[in-house]
Amino acid sequence: MNTQLDLKEMERKAFRATYQDGLWDLYFGLIVVCMSIFVYRPASGYSPLNIVLALCAFGVAFGLFWAGKKFITLPRMGQVRFGAKREKRKRTMIIALSVVVLIQSLLFVLQLIAWANPGLGERINGLIRDRNVMDLVVASVGALIVGPSMILVAYFRDFPRGYFIAAMIALAVFLMIYLNQPVYPIFISMLIALPGLVLFVRFLRNYPLHREEALHEQK
Amino acid sequence: MSKNEEKVGLGALGEIDRLVHEPARLAVMALLYVVESADFIFLMNQTGLTWGNLSAHISKLEEAGYLSVEKSFKGKRPNTTLRLTVQGRQAFRRYALQMKQAFRDFEA
Numbered sequence: 001m002n003t004q005l006d007l008k009e010m011e012r013k014a015f016r017a018t019y020q021d022g023l024w025d026l027y028f029g030l031i032v033v034c035m036s037i038f039v040y041r042p043a044s045g046y047s048p049l050n051i052v053l054a055l056c057a058f059g060v061a062f063g064l065f066w067a068g069k070k071f072i073t074l075p076r077m078g079q080v081r082f083g084a085k086r087e088k089r090k091r092t093m094i095i096a097l098s099v100v101v102l103i104q105s106l107l108f109v110l111q112l113i114a115w116a117n118p119g120l121g122e123r124i125n126g127l128i129r130d131r132n133v134m135d136l137v138v139a140s141v142g143a144l145i146v147g148p149s150m151i152l153v154a155y156f157r158d159f160p161r162g163y164f165i166a167a168m169i170a171l172a173v174f175l176m177i178y179l180n181q182p183v184y185p186i187f188i189s190m191l192i193a194l195p196g197l198v199l200f201v202r203f204l205r206n207y208p209l210h211r212e213e214a215l216h217e218q219k
Numbered sequence: 220m221s222k223n224e225e226k227v228g229l230g231a232l233g234e235i236d237r238l239v240h241e242p243a244r245l246a247v248m249a250l251l252y253v254v255e256s257a258d259f260i261f262l263m264n265q266t267g268l269t270w271g272n273l274s275a276h277i278s279k280l281e282e283a284g285y286l287s288v289e290k291s292f293k294g295k296r297p298n299t300t301l302r303l304t305v306q307g308r309q310a311f312r313r314y315a316l317q318m319k320q321a322f323r324d325f326e327a
Contacts, residue, residue, distance in 0.1 A: 014253065
């Protein structure tokens, strides 16, 4: 029997306990659903409404996640603040993600420039003549942008299920762009959300609401 | 092992802080040692102690000056935040060193 008191492992266990509610999985599943419904390229072409609806849907998804953490998880699990090392990791993650977002923004600006200059767009299209290959390239670039940023989150937030979510999101983005069908990413979103749902139900069962402390405080 | 050596070993064990040595309090202190602060419910879930049990151990640690207890409200919900004091951190480190030393002596 290992009776060694491993403080590092204890801290990691306490940290990972905050993921036991499955809300991150449900949140990312919802994000993929929103993305599949509102961001895919409809036959009628993109419209500003697509982007507005997508932003609203992402906002609603985040609102649900935040409310779940605040009103369901915290009263059951309690609150904890981790030490300086975790804060440092969080800061590093923010810097790394900022770099990724910067690259994504640059690509977005390049795309806007291409849209504004049809001649430039045609020249880029001319480089890759086959439409299928073009879609494949765009889908791969999309997946490569989204996947690594989620891997960064999984690594810095010490969230093992995040690697699976990263792979699934990258696949969802790839299929969404390449096949331009929302049904495949919606199926993938279910694969992401299902473990979260199981964890959430288990969490509700294992972590009942505590009334004792409230009584204690009133004394 | 000579009688003198045996006496030294037992003497070292006698110096161990009994307040920290009790398993439930040791679990509470170890957990609070690795985090900055935690509330009552988080500690209860992580240690598996009941409300009454944890409350009693916290009172003892607070009396010894090892824990600081901060009571506040999160919205309408009362919240008790606990953290180890400098004295508590020192006591935990000292305890860990003493136990290591004691078992090293036994192995030798």
